[in-house]
Amino acid sequence: MPPFPVSELLVMSWSAGNPRDSSLFTSWGVLYRFETAPERRKTVTTIWRAISETKQERVARFEWNSDGDLGRALIGRSSIPMADLVRRFGPASTMWTGPDGYEYTWTPSTTTPTEILVSPSHSHV
Known part of the structure; x- marks a missing residue:
């Protein structure tokens, strides 16, 4: 169940100017957190979903290869080529x-x- 009334119009905002390292939030609090870091020869963006004020779960991981290749995406437990997205x-x-x-x-x-x-x-x- 989402941490906000489903019938309510949702206005979402970024916590920082760069969405690669930012949180997506509403008046009800943080919904998702985006975290990007270099890892070997690629950059990895991980998206975390807030479950409660103190807990979060990983919902996706996107790999951006340094050679221009789009890499792979891990969404839930499915791994697919980024080129499919x-x-x-x-x-x-x-x-x-x-x-x-x-x-x-x-x-x-x-x-x-x-x-x-x-x-x-x-x-x-």
Whole structure:
């Protein structure tokens, strides 16, 4: 059961400018925590889901290889190629199709040292 009323409109915010090392939270508290760290010849992003104020569980682990290969994703107990989830879009951007059917893009910001999520209408999310 989620830690908030399901019927309530949910406004989620990032705790930091860089979503690679940030928490996604609402007025009810932290829902997910994103943690990114170098590991051998790749970068690994782990997503943790808050179960309670003091407990969390790993829900996904994404490997980003340093040679430009997308690596693998571990979601729950399933391991799949990252290429099944996302695709490269230009030299530094990644694109995927969301559950709403629209395409989204992570792209480097031209004004800050972070990345930006761009929606299909080309607005920053």
